[in-house]
């Protein structure tokens with residue numbers, strides 16, 4: 001991307017910057033300017049030409065404003081049987097009148113919580129889009145779950161996006177959970193746009209001692225979405241953080257997920273499923289950083305790619321010298337359903353401690369023909385047999401979703417796509 | 423019921439079956455024996471419709487229809503059942519869901535109403551007894567982590583559920599201890615009737631004490647080179663295959 005356009009874009013974005021956080025924004029801007037938009041020479045973005053895509057597809061880099069949705073819209077977009085609380089956003093702007101009051105949980109605009117240390121967990125120097133968001137985010141949401149609060153039902157972050165002329169949505173989320181708190185978030189986005197838009201979201205999650213946080217994300221916004229997503233968490237002593245990311249469509253999606261294990265006896269889990277067709281492109285970059293002993297991380301990402309879709313998986317695991325007795329597991333398995341589908345997968349392990357258990361593996365292959373024949377030989381139609389096998393493959397990720405209504409919702413989407421309904 | 427005429431099949435250009443002729447009538451049990459690599463599993467796979475094998479010559483007529491024209495699933499629905507020599511482990515596919523899907527697709531083809539959950543369970547319970555298979559096994563993923571014997575039993579259980587007209591058992595006896603062998607053979611014998619037929623592929627005469635064949639065929643080098651009655655199996659057990667190989671090879675050189 002030419003520097004001229006880069007500055008134009010940034011200028012356009014800076015014009016529509018939200019309020020407050022001058023210091024953080026200045027740091028974000030500086031970090032962005034030193035990194036710039038990634039080019040095809042950027043190691044971290046070599047398979048994902050997001051800058052080019054932005055340049056080609058986005059006409060207007062101003063911030064998308066909020067728009068009106070009704071309680072009916074909200075209701076229509078809940079998962080069947082969903083009983084949790086809902087926080088509603090339009091183009092990243094919080095809609096308090098449509099959102100639940102959640103007993104015992106503090107929900108506020110980020111601009112009302114000006115002492116929030118934005119950028120202290122998702123550090124802007126790590127990624128240009130993370131930096132960009134920090135420089136120009138319009139507003140965001142602050143969610144605090146107090147100490148010992150056990151939130152039984154999941155909290156749904158329901159986003160409605162509708163960009164006019166391909167504007168930019170740059171929301172920011174700050175979540176903190178006190179010691180011993182337990183909470184589940186589901187991030188779901190409904191795309192009402194008929195033009196290509198860019199969403200650049202940052203989610204920072206600050207765990208507490210012995211807290212249990214689950215963060216589920218469904219990406220199924222259709223073909224006209226360019227999305228960069230940075231989600232990062234600090235996992236404290238005895239804490240557990242579990243992320244499940246289900247990506248079913250998107251013109252180009254880049255997910256950066258980072259787990260910083262900074263307290264011992266803790267656990268970080270990352271599960272992902274990408275089920276892609278047509279020309280969808282989904283890139284999952286994950287990073288788990290073990291800095292203390294006696295912690296565990298588990299990672300399983302699975303992909304099914306049809307047509308000319310493209311999947312990228314990059315899994316970094318750092319085990320620092322002090323992080324003895326670390327258990328770190330990583331798996332990435334892919335099934336390609338067409339000759340034109342491509343997966344680039346790369347495990348990246350750096351292990352400095354000597355007493356650790358680490359394993360990783362990645363596979364990319366076609367459908368198991370022997371298994372397919374076995375099912376057919378029992379009378380099951382070929383297409384359905386294929387669906388069954390693919391669903392079985394995908395199911396290993398879906399089963400990590402604890403909330404039944406959301407799991408069922410995802411399962412139905414996946415089964416519809418795979419034609420594997422029993 | 424089944425008529426195989428001059429069947430030739432190859433894999434990746436290599437001929438494996440070189441002119442098989444076999445007639446099987448309803449009510450009969452045929453045993454196919456033969457040394458390793460002679461083509462027994464290939465024949466079974468070709469009959470079941472495995473696409474990797476290319477049929478280069480010959481015909482297979484099953485109940486008056488050209489079997490080779492049909493997809494594997496339609497063959498199964500028409501009543502062909504193959505008990506695999508090496509049943510495939512399929513993680514993530516529950517045995518019960520799989521079987522219910524299979525049974526109902528087969529029933530639909532045969533013009534029968536689908537079984538609801540209750541009726542299916544009743545049928546399953548009944549057939550489970552036949553091969554003394556444990557319910558626990560069926561709550562797991564299909565064949566996943568099953569022992570060799572459990573896999574073989576599961577094959578016969580599936581056979582019982584699908585009610586085939588022609589069952590082809592590919593070395594279902596291999597690796598079974600005597601108790602398991604008794605159970606499996608007992609299951610097969612109970613499913614036998616004058617309307618269906620069985621082809622058992624085996625290395626061991628032992629099985630034929632339990633599933634008594636009407637005919638025994640020796641497959642060697644892709645051809646049936648000798649046919650006889652159950653006494654032939656005894657002879658093979660005693661003398662091995664060398665005498666047959668010699669017979670065939672000497673004829674070939676003449």
Ligand SMILES: Nc1ncnc2c1ncn2[C@@H]1O[C@H](COP(=O)(O)OP(=O)(O)OP(=O)(O)O)[C@@H](O)[C@H]1O
Nearest residue numbers: 433434436438456457458459460461462463464465
């Ligand atoms: N996929 C394949 N590619 C090449 N050759 C094959 C393939 N599958 C089987 N063959 C060959 O075909 C021949 C017949 O194999 P087949 O499995 O039918 O023998 P079999 O009689 O069942 O032997 P066994 O008693 O060991 O089960 C063997 O020589 C085998 O190596």
Ligand SMILES: [Mg+2]
Nearest residue numbers: 462463464507
């Ligand atoms: Mg064999």
